[in-house]
Amino acid sequence: MTRKEKYQFVINYFEKHAPDAETELLYDNPFQLLVAVILSAQCTDKRVNLTTPVLFAHYPTPYAMANATFDELFPFIRSISYPNNKTKHLIGMANMLIHDFKGEVPMTVDELVKLPGVGRKTANVITSVIDAQPNMAVDTHVFRVSHRLGLTTTTATTPLAVEKQLIKNFPTELIHKAHHWLILHGRYICLARNPKCPQCGLTEICNYYRKVIKK
């Protein structure tokens, strides 16, 4: 099967069996999504959603958050992974929004990654979700699933390399969908440990299944 046929197989499968998200990050505006995605690193969405409503009630705008002290904000995200780093990131990020971006969340990847706590993955999520840009955020799920299915070459050892190959091979108009498919498939079926291959309709094209599970 050619690479193109493989991608088409994956597209056909997910168009028929689109995975449903059990939880989505809660947000009402770009600023809130930015905060939620920063908090979501190494943490479940459910846990993030437990903290953000209270956080947003106290810090509804970049201005409010920029003026918070470390000790004021820290307790609100205490139960999130890396609360020390993320407290600094949120306050620094809010300050940069005000000073460099007129209090608005910028909508290009290059601008977003300048913000403290915002890397390429987060920038791709923001521009994709808020502005419908055909960007592919490669997180741990997308990275793992892409490699197992063989959507990417074994030489793609970095998230950026995976991102470029996925962007190149998925039709532009499907990038946004594909991002969601791969993440949810990774979250619910193609688990890092003990993947639920019996529930997966992609085993016939899956390198991981062929090499690790079947034998």
Next chain:
DNA sequence: ATCCCGAGGG
């Protein structure tokens, strides 16, 4: 024990 929609610094 191992993983969760990573980022920053050395």
Next chain:
DNA sequence: CCCTCTGGAT
């Protein structure tokens, strides 16, 4: 390239 941060769920 490596390491560190670092709480909660399973």
